[in-house]
Amino acid sequence: MSRIQAKWQSLHAAGRKAVIPYVVAGDPRPDVTVSLMHELVAAGADMLELGVPFSDPMAEGPVIQKGHERALAHRVSLRSCLATIAAFRESDALTPIILMGYANPIERMGYAMFAEAAAQAGVDGLITVDLPPEEVETVNAELKKVGIDNIFLISPTTPNDRIPLITSQASGFIYYVSLKGVTGAANINTQEVAAKVQQIKSETDLPVAVGFGIKDAASAAAVASVADGVVVGSALVSLLGNEDKTIESRCHDAVALLGEIRSGV
Amino acid sequence: MNKPIDPSIYAQVPDAKGRFGPYGGKFVSETLMSALADLERVYSQLKDDPDFQREFDSYLAHFVGRPSPLYEAERWSDQIGGARIYFKREDLNHTGAHKVNNTVGQALLAKFMGKKRVIAETGAGQHGVASATIAARLGMECHVFMGEEDVRRQALNVYRMRLLGANVISVTSGSRTLKDAMNEAMRDWVTNVDDTFYIIGTVAGPHPYPMLVRDFQSVIGREARVQCLNQIGRLPDALVACVGGGSNAIGLFHPFLEDESVEIYGVEAGGHGVETNEHAAPLTAGTPGVLHGNRTYLMQDEDGQIMHTHSVSAGLDYPGVGPEHAWLKDVGRVNYVTANDDEALQAFHTVTRTEGIMPALETSHALAYAAKLAATMTPEQTIVVNLSGRGDKDIFTVAEVDGADIFGEK
Numbered sequence: 001m002s003r004i005q006a007k008w009q010s011l012h013a014a015g016r017k018a019v020i021p022y023v024v025a026g027d028p029r030p031d032v033t034v035s036l037m038h039e040l041v042a043a044g045a046d047m048l049e050l051g052v053p054f055s056d057p058m059a060e061g062p063v064i065q066k067g068h069e070r071a072l073a074h075r076v077s078l079r080s081c082l083a084t085i086a087a088f089r090e091s092d093a094l095t096p097i098i099l100m101g102y103a104n105p106i107e108r109m110g111y112a113m114f115a116e117a118a119a120q121a122g123v124d125g126l127i128t129v130d131l132p133p134e135e136v137e138t139v140n141a142e143l144k145k146v147g148i149d150n151i152f153l154i155s156p157t158t159p160n161d162r163i164p165l166i167t168s169q170a171s172g173f174i175y176y177v178s179l180k181g182v183t184g185a186a187n188i189n190t191q192e193v194a195a196k197v198q199q200i201k202s203e204t205d206l207p208v209a210v211g212f213g214i215k216d217a218a219s220a221a222a223v224a225s226v227a228d229g230v231v232v233g234s235a236l237v238s239l240l241g242n243e244d245k246t247i248e249s250r251c252h253d254a255v256a257l258l259g260e261i262r263s264g265v
Numbered sequence: 266m267n268k269p270i271d272p273s274i275y276a277q278v279p280d281a282k283g284r285f286g287p288y289g290g291k292f293v294s295e296t297l298m299s300a301l302a303d304l305e306r307v308y309s310q311l312k313d314d315p316d317f318q319r320e321f322d323s324y325l326a327h328f329v330g331r332p333s334p335l336y337e338a339e340r341w342s343d344q345i346g347g348a349r350i351y352f353k354r355e356d357l358n359h360t361g362a363h364k365v366n367n368t369v370g371q372a373l374l375a376k377f378m379g380k381k382r383v384i385a386e387t388g389a390g391q392h393g394v395a396s397a398t399i400a401a402r403l404g405m406e407c408h409v410f411m412g413e414e415d416v417r418r419q420a421l422n423v424y425r426m427r428l429l430g431a432n433v434i435s436v437t438s439g440s441r442t443l444k445d446a447m448n449e450a451m452r453d454w455v456t457n458v459d460d461t462f463y464i465i466g467t468v469a470g471p472h473p474y475p476m477l478v479r480d481f482q483s484v485i486g487r488e489a490r491v492q493c494l495n496q497i498g499r500l501p502d503a504l505v506a507c508v509g510g511g512s513n514a515i516g517l518f519h520p521f522l523e524d525e526s527v528e529i530y531g532v533e534a535g536g537h538g539v540e541t542n543e544h545a546a547p548l549t550a551g552t553p554g555v556l557h558g559n560r561t562y563l564m565q566d567e568d569g570q571i572m573h574t575h576s577v578s579a580g581l582d583y584p585g586v587g588p589e590h591a592w593l594k595d596v597g598r599v600n601y602v603t604a605n606d607d608e609a610l611q612a613f614h615t616v617t618r619t620e621g622i623m624p625a626l627e628t629s630h631a632l633a634y635a636a637k638l639a640a641t642m643t644p645e646q647t648i649v650v651n652l653s654g655r656g657d658k659d660i661f662t663v664a665e666v667d668g669a670d671i672f673g674e675k
Binding site for chain 2: 054055056057058059061062065072077078079102103104105106107108109129130131132134135152153154155156157158159162166177180181182
C-alpha cells in the first residue's frame with residue numbers, strides 16, 4: 001500500500017477530512033522549505049503538496065506565480081526539489097508528499113530518470129497540470145514501475161462522460177478544481193462542488209480532494225463537508241510572499257493559518 | 266538530410282491526437298480540454314462546409330483584399346546578381362500583414378460557435394490589430410494581451426487596437442514579451458472559457474490550433490503556387506520565410522511541401538548571434554520540450570525553464586515554434602537557418618531604398634537570408650520570399666537603432 005493510500009485509510013478510520021497545504025519549493029527561500037514542511041505537518045497537514053517552480057506557470061493566478069518567481073530567483077529546479085524532499089524524509093517517513101508542476105521540467109529530465117529519482121527521494125504522488133489523460137501514457141508507465149501515484153485534475157468544465165477516462169488513469173486521489181480559472185481566483189460555490197464531487201464518486205472509489213479558491217477556515221470547512229479533503233495554496237503562498245515581514249514570521253503566519261484551517265475542518 | 270520517401274506524408278499530419286511525429290499534442294490543463302474538443306468538432310464540421318468556405322473566401326476577397334500579388338523585386342535582384350527574387354505581397358493585405366487571413370477564419374468559427382468575446386495574444390501587435398479589426402467588423406468584444414516590453418516598442422499598433430475598440434492588456438509577468446502574453450491569454454481563457462474564443466495568432470498552441478491556423482494561412486502558398494506557374498511558367502527553386510511561431514512560413518510552405526524540386530528555408534531570429542545565447546532560434550539552437558499546449562523545439566535551460574529570448578523584432582521574440590516546423594526540421598524537408606538583428610536591419614534599409622517597399626522587421630530576416638541565398642544561385646533561378654508584413658509599425662525601433670531623431674527633440 002502506498003503512503004497516500006495508507007493515509008486515506010487512517011483518515012477514513014478516524015472520520016477525518018484531509019488538509020493538504022500547497023507551497024512552492026524554495027519559496028520564500030530554499031533554506032527554510034524543509035522546516036516549513038515539518039511545521040505544516042505539526043500544524044495538522046495530512047499530506048503536503050510541493051510546487052515545482054516553472055518559468056511559465058500557466059494555470060496559476062498572480063499569487064502563486066510570484067511564489068514561482070521567488071523560488072526561481074534562487075535557481076530552484078526539479079532536481080533541487082527532490083533533494084529538499086529527501087532532506088524532509090530524514091525525519092518524516094510517513095507524511096505523503098505530492099509534487100505539483102508542469103510537464104516541461106520533467107520532460108527535460110526524462111520521464112524514466114524522473115520517476116526513479118522521485119521515488120528515491122520519497123515522492124508519493126505527482127500532479128502535472130498540463131498532462132491530461134490524452135498525453136500521459138509515457139509518464140504513467142514510468143510512475144507505475146516505481147509506485148508513485150498519478151493524480152489528475154477534474155474541473156467544472158469536464159463533461160460527465162469524460163470522468164471515467166480520467167479516473168481510469170488516476171491513483172491516490174482525484175483533485176477537483178473547484179472553479180473555472182487560475183489558482184487563487186474568486187469564491188467557490190459549495191453546492192456546485194458537492195454535486196460534481198458526487199458525480200465523480202459515482203465513477204470511482206478514489207477519494208476526492210478539492211482545491212483552487214479555498215481562502216480561509218470557513219471556506220475550507222464548507223468544502224470539506226462535501227469532499228474527502230481540501231487543498232490550500234494561494235492563501236498560504238500569499239502570506240509567504242509578504243515582503244513587509246521577515247522570512248521567519250512569514251512562515252510562522254502560514255503555519256498559523258493552516259492550524260486554523262485544520263481546526264475548522 | 267533524410268528526406269522521406271513518400272511526399273504524401275505531408276498531407277497526413279497532424280494525426281487524430283494532433284501530433285506531427287512526436288510534436289504537437291494537447292498539453293493543457295483539464296479545464297480547457299472540453300473547449301478544445303468543441304473547437305475540434307466545429308472545425309472538422311465547417312472546414313469542408315461550402316457555406317463556411319464561401320463566407321471565408323468572400324471575406325478574404327473583399328475585406329482582406331486577396332489575392333495578394335506576386336511581385337518581382339527587379340532592382341534588388343539585379344543588385345544582388347543571382348537568382349530572381351519575388352515577393353508574395355502579404356504586406357498589402359488589410360491591416361498590413363498575413364495575420365488577418367487567420368483572424369478572419371477563427372473569428373468566423375467564433376461566430377458560428379456563438380462566442381461574443383474573443384481574446385488574443387500579440388507580440389509585434391500585428392495579430393492583435395488583425396484580431397481587433399475582425400472583432401470590430403463582426404461586433405465582438407476583443408481583449409488583447411501584450412507584453413509590457415512590446416507595448417513600449419509597438420506603441421503605434423497599441424493605439425490602432427484601441428481605436429478599433431479593443432482592450433489592450435499590458436502583461437507584466439515573466440519576460441514581458443510574447444510568451445508571457447500567451448500565458449496570460451491562456452489564464453483568461455481558463456477563467457472565461459464558456460463565452461470566450463481564443464484566437465491564437467500562430468501555428469502553435471494545443472491541437473487543433475496548429476492545424477487550423479495552418480489551413481487558414483495556406484491560402485498564401487496556394488496563391489503563390491498558381492502565380493508562379495502563371496507568371497514565371499514554373500515552380501520556384503526556393504521559398505524563404507521568417508519563422509517566429511511560424512504561421513506565415515507554414516502558410517507559404519505547406520502547399521509546396523510535396524514539390525520536391527522546391528528548396529524551402531525558414532529563417533529564425535539570430536538576435537545578437539546564435540553563439541551569444543541572445544537570440545530567438547529554437548529550431549537552430551533549442552531542444553524539444555512542452556510549452557503552451559504543444560511539444561516542440563524550445564529555448565530552455567538544463568532544468569527545463571524557458572529562457573529569455575532576444576530579437577530586434579517583437580514578432581519573432583518567442584522561445585518556441587509551431588510543432589509542424591519542429592517535425593519538418595526533423596524529417597529534413599525544410600532548412601532552418603538564422604539571420605541576426607544587424608543583417609535584418611540592413612535588409613530592411615536595402616529593400617526600402619531599392620524597391621520602395623518597407624518590410625516589417627520580422628520579414629526583414631527572411632529578406633536578409635534570401636539575399637545571401639540568391640547570390641549563390643543563377644539568374645535563371647527564382648526565389649519566392651513571403652513579404653509577410655509591412656514595416657510602418659517598426660519605424661520607432663529602426664529610428665532608435667539608427668539614432669535618428671524623428672520628432673526633432675534633440
